[in-house]
């Protein structure tokens with residue numbers, strides 16, 4: 028590190044936030060899609076670091092008022108008195124993320140920017156010097172899991188995992204190497220697996236069976252949270268999600284990790300299975316445990332009849348277990364919204380939009396997509412505001428999910444949803460003579476409704492975030508918006524050890540062979556709601 032001259036031959040400089048990274052011109056890998064991910068991470072860490080700093084300062088003040096003077100002097104010599112946070116970026120590639128943390132997050136004491144690839148670490152070193160952050164960032168050339176296992180006694184305040192694909196193999200180390208009350212930042216990009224395209228692979232990787240569903244993006248978040256919580260539980264630790272986001276082609280969760288054997292017992296009541304009707308796609312959840320006061324009980328089940336009681340014709344698929352607890356800490360998200368006003372972030376507008384929708388989200392797990400619900404009964408789709416009004420008029424709450432622009436997230440039981448569908452169909456009849464006798468559509472339409480439905484406009488049907496014209500759901504800005512090429516740590520794709528090899532379980536050769544299809548599948552999922560013909564339709568609804 029003594030050489031401060033950076034060799035910039037054949038290099039191109041890419042700027043993002045307050046960082047600049049040098050990448051070889053012939054092989055530039057820079058995925059602008061990830062800027063949102065990095066901006067969000069900077070904003071979250073900003074808030075976390077300020078809170079931690081305050082916590083440590085308060086603790087130190089309390090200590091110093093009670094200890095003797097000579098002890099006080101000793102304390103001041105300890106590095107802890109800097110009251111900054113230590114961050115591990117376990118899979119750093121070029122170091123861009125770490126450099127942004129160093130430059131844009133306050134109260135940082137140290138960042139370890141680790142990568143298993145020698146060439147990546149060379150690049151990290153170069154970028155550290157170029158950005159003049161060598162006082163804060165320590166490059167590390169190690170297997171990410173080793174770094175984490177070796178840090179179990181000297182834990183990090185924040186551990187960031189941003190792999191290409193599945194983060195599973197890093198989680199065991201991550202939940203052990205983060206401090207009590209520390210922050211874990213985890214990305215998963217293998218959306219095809221998480222979204223139900225391969226439930227058996229999902230079980231192998233995440234310990235949960237995924238289902239194909241319109242709410243697959245939230246289900247993916249809940250599968251990942253379930254997975255992290257089960258890893259944490261093994262070491263007497265539990266998680267408290269701060270923010271769980273599904274955007275573009277990936278998911279990203281921010282969770283606090285705490286130590287406490289007793290609280291780990293809540294895991295069963297925070298987790299549950301999901302029953303999804305094969306015909307009408309009605310969803311019913313079943314927690315794995317019930318907590319009443321300080322007592323824990325086993326639930327009884329199943330929560331559904333053998334044949335779906337809504338469409339009368341079909342059985343259920345069973346998925347899970349998924350996380351049924353809260354996805355976000357709303358107080359934290361509110362502070363985040365307030366804090367991004369003062370930050371200069373490239374994707375600020377989008378951040379503001381997404382976070383405001385998150386703030387409005389109900390805590391009820393999962394959601395229905397309005398167009399899908401109506402297509403089950405082969406009926407025209409009402410405007411969102413009409414359907415939302417009907418739910419509100421019936422006495423229930425409703426919100427959007429940030430993960431889907433035509434989502435209906437509600438605490439109303441399935442009966443009410445189908446009552447509303449039937450009431451709408453009365454006004455806009457489906458062609459019943461074309462429906463098969465055993466179809467879910469006919470089963471639902473021929474069921475008696477129990478509740479009177481009103482589509483009169485309800486004052487809460489139009490959410491604040493929509494009235495404020497925030498950038499709530501971003502359309503894919505380019506034709507090939509997606510995960511792009513697998514990161515080869517962006518230096519020299521011919522020789523650098525691919526992240527694919529590092530991150531994926533090499534035994535799954537069959538799945539690897541299918542990987543060429545996977546990218547297409549991921550794109551299909553992430554762009555599914557925005558196909559041009561479909562987009563026009565949706566625009567009429569929202």
Ligand SMILES: [Zn+2]
Nearest residue numbers: 304307335338
């Ligand atoms: Zn059904």
